Amino acid sequence: MKDERKILDEVSRFVMEAMQKHDSGHGWTHIERVVRIALHIHSAEGRGDRLTVELGALLHDVGDHKFEAHDGPDEIRRLLGGLGVSSSVIDAVVNINQNISFSKGMRPDPGSVELQIVQDADRLDAMGAVGIARAFNYGGFKGNDIYDPRVKITDPPLLAGTSSRSVSTIHHFYDKLLLLRDLMNTPTGRKLADERHEYMVRYLDQFFREWNEGMDK
Ligand code: ADP
Numbered sequence: 001m002k003d004e005r006k007i008l009d010e011v012s013r014f015v016m017e018a019m020q021k022h023d024s025g026h027g028w029t030h031i032e033r034v035v036r037i038a039l040h041i042h043s044a045e046g047r048g049d050r051l052t053v054e055l056g057a058l059l060h061d062v063g064d065h066k067f068e069a070h071d072g073p074d075e076i077r078r079l080l081g082g083l084g085v086s087s088s089v090i091d092a093v094v095n096i097n098q099n100i101s102f103s104k105g106m107r108p109d110p111g112s113v114e115l116q117i118v119q120d121a122d123r124l125d126a127m128g129a130v131g132i133a134r135a136f137n138y139g140g141f142k143g144n145d146i147y148d149p150r151v152k153i154t155d156p157p158l159l160a161g162t163s164s165r166s167v168s169t170i171h172h173f174y175d176k177l178l179l180l181r182d183l184m185n186t187p188t189g190r191k192l193a194d195e196r197h198e199y200m201v202r203y204l205d206q207f208f209r210e211w212n213e214g215m216d217k
């Protein structure tokens with residue numbers, strides 16, 4: 001196996017290239033943030049294999065069905081195999097790529113620590129001020145309205161698998177973003193999620209106050 005730093009540099013270059021096709025909410029800067037949050041959670045938790053966490057974060061969106069026809073696992077195996085990464089690390093990275101998505105299930109995954117960490121990092125990047133920006137960016141990319149008051153906000157919220165079909169970006173908060181805090185796998189992720197969740201709640205409160213301005217007069 002090559003030197004770890006060299007492997008990570010080559011994988012970063014590959015991902016940067018692959019992400020150029022994505023809208024900016026899914027682009028390279030999303031990957032960079034997920035890598036940083038994941039490594040932070042990893043060191044705070046003191047559990048799991050660091051190389052698997054970093055490679056898993058770098059490669060978690062490769063082959064995303066919303067953007068690409070390519071098969072994530074095949075590409076990952078070819079790339080990491082070519083760099084001499086051990087087959088157990090490759091399997092763990094493929095496992096992260098295949099199971100990270102919200103739509104794969106609501107419950108925290110009891111499986112690998114590395115998957116739990118990268119999933120928390122990916123979910124944290126969908127929350128808070130950055131998450132709000134990403135949601136409106138993605139909604140715009142899809143041509144969705146910022147909000148459609150004709151459609152009732154579902155309460156209790158819709159569950160897994162429906163989030164990409166939210167009728168408006170504000171609906172997406174109730175379909176997905178406000179559920180993420182309670183889906184955190186690690187105590188460190190949960191702590192970070194609390195602040196981001198509160199911020200989204202305050203944002204929505206202000207949004208609706210502005211939206212309804214003058215309605216009671
Ligand atoms: P995951 O990778 O967990 O499956 P997605 O790919 O569904 O997550 O979402 C990636 C980003 O796009 C997140 O920031 C998410 O909030 C946002 N997003 C997904 N669907 C919508 C939608 N219908 N409206 C607005 N934002 C969305």
Ligand code: NI
Nearest residue numbers: 030060061122
């Ligand atoms: Ni992601």
